[in-house]
Amino acid sequence: MNGYDLIVVGAGIVGACCADEAAAAGLRVAIVEPATVGGGATACAMGHLVAMDDDPAELALARLSLQAWEAFSELPEAEFSRCGTLWVAASADEAAGIAARVARINASGGEAHALDAQQLREVEPALAPDLCAGMLAPREAVVYPPRMAQHLVRRACARGAALHRRAVQRLGRGGAVLDDGSVLRGPVLVATGCALPRLLPQLPLRPRKGHLVITDRYPGQLRHQVLELGYADSAHGSDGSSVAFNVQPRPTGQVLVGSSREFDVDDAAVSPPMLARMLQRAFRFMPALRELQAIRAWTGFRPATPDGRPYLGAVPGHADLWVAAGHEGLGVTTAPGSARLLLDLILGRTPAIDPAPYAPSRVLP
Amino acid sequence: MVERCDVAVIGAGPAGLAAARTAAGHGARVLLLDAQPRCGGQVWRHDVAHRAPHAARSAIRAVGGKVDWRPHHQVVAADGRRLLAETPEGAVAIEAAHVVLATGARELLLPFPGWTLPGVTGAGGLQALAKQGWPLAGKRVLVAGSGPLLLAAAATLRRHGAEVLGIHEQASAARVAAFAAQLWRWPARALQAARLRAALTGVPYRCGSFVRRAFGTTQLEGVELHDAHGTRQIACDHLAVGYGLVPNIELAALLGCALDHDTVHPRVQADELLRTSVPGVLAAGEAVGVAGLAAARIEGALAGHVAGGNEAAARALRPARVRARRFAALLARQFALDPRLRALADAGTIVCRCEDVPLAALDGCVDARSARLVARCGMGACQGRICGAALAELGRFPRGGLRRPPLFPARLATLAAFLQPTIPEIEP
């Protein structure tokens, strides 16, 4: 009898966090993942733990999550590095908005400071000399997502979870049918990221391609994760392709350079023109990047919902069917909070944050 | 900057030189690119202290003034058929009606305890370093590994003043004798072998002998040799060890060319006229399978004829090509690796030298991607060229991630150059 209290489908960072949270709560958990744990969008991600303040709901979820991430700050597998996030204004408009953003982040329980031109130069000397305003969130950090997902799955398994190296063929009444014909019985939580439409086609989701490049090791070259303040416009704008300056210092001394966003591209191949566009944007903010040696470039697909918020909660019209997917580019940051909220809902606990903005029912008639 | 030409030849070794010369002979405008500062490739690498062999000098002379020779051009990316090369002066984009991949081969280097010690190099590796001016006078060098390359390397090292302690061929004496007995079929090869033996008079050549371990604290002090008589230690300053060659197929893979995967190390798939699966892209020499100098020269000429539009001349070279290629089969058969060589690395032996990943860290990794994600294996500057080929040879998993730029570490500025709009050329 393959009976479980929760069957988590998908072991990316979101599924792994959910499985870990459920196992910690004493549930009998199954994890279903045919491929490498943390090998999908999780493996392609930057691993930046960041609170974006442009959507209050997303900010609440990020805040809950960032608190949870602190528990892993000493874990070797997490490769946790508290480099902080430095947001840089590219225009007077963006500079003018800094005070309000600082206020929103501090009001949410985070920490942020406005920086003038001289302070910018002091905290990040490689920035272009004409940049004149920014915002520093000093407590934010970066992690290495695939190893983190693997750690969480291992920890869940140590608490009794069963890892099934199979794909779910279909969701059936009261469980999931695997591709070898076997049946797992129990409530199902679908956390399959971009593959969500295969199991839950009623929830609209589009893959959004992104590019990243990583350099050789240049210790000291970059101190903070640095983004342009207009990043949210690229991240949350819904159409066309866009690039935004987003660089990260890895604990190895390597520099990770992003970012790009494209809808309606199936091909996972690196697109040299998109790569070039992304890099030229980065050079605008940090000219010294030009001389660094790139070692590797890759792409990934972010699972994007129409409103940019993940689906977290019960799937309407189905008993015992839950979803945690559609985190776009914030899946690593918000995975622990997503798991907490899901388990609150599944176990009937008082939700840590208001679940309404994430309810899958919002996109259904 | 966008350069346009009829034929772009990538790699200026024997195959590339022949391709460039032949295509230019048909009136094609040819660009010959190589990442190295001098042409000649590996086998004809420029030697700062000694004159190149006659064949090399005449092949290099033959392209002089007839092709546009571009040293220091490392092809790092491609967008469709447009190539992007990094040079010390910046990025150059190249558009060619035909591309000839003459990317050659690199040495197969297998991990064993101590192989990361300074003083341990490839056999062809130390040969290349010696030709670049690495001081070897009076140094005690042990040459080991497999294949005829060991003799050539040892001869070069000796010419540069090294004391070659011995050549340790892993293949058995019977296999080596069988190889030698067949050599008469390739007279140029036989002659070369005789010359090398003469140059190596007094240097012991041991078959069925391999290096199990290198030792030393901060640099190589000696090696542990194993043969039928047992194990012994021998002190040396350099160990030059190589287990044959691996085709350089990375550019072909990036261009989308189909690869033959029937051998451990993939080769570029090419038809009898050396056309790859991508229209307009040809491949010649070691990239289509290691076969040595003679095959490379014939195939270069063949590909040059095709690229230059003279298919009849290309077809005429097919019989010579087939004959030269038979040598590859003989090599592969008689110098097949002793399975014990695949078990030399122990749990603590570094496999990925760029990221210092020991073999034990790969337990449970099912493919190259999981090895990268879990253990950082293959994530360094060599992009898995050394550890990827070694792990494939060790039977762990095939090399992965081949179709992603940059092909070699490249300046971010170079990769950003692809965006620059193509400036239309003004017709004279």
Add this chain to the structure above:
Amino acid sequence: MTAHASVRLQVDGQPVEVPEGASVAAAVARVAPTRFRDSVHGAPRAPLCGMGVCFECRVRIDGRVQLRACMVPVREGMQVDTHG
């Protein structure tokens, strides 16, 4: 042997003279043959492949880091530093 002009450069601050056409690797070999760079765990490393593939010979050349010593010909007055 044929006579060659030589090139003077500095490796780790020490003057070195090598034949024209030699690689930076050959120049480094005269000063620090057993430590071109430190591995990520701090072990000394020196050239392995000699032909631009293994990246073990990376050094700093005229201020630019992570360059392959075996791929760069020496130039008069060049400043080379080992250990990346």
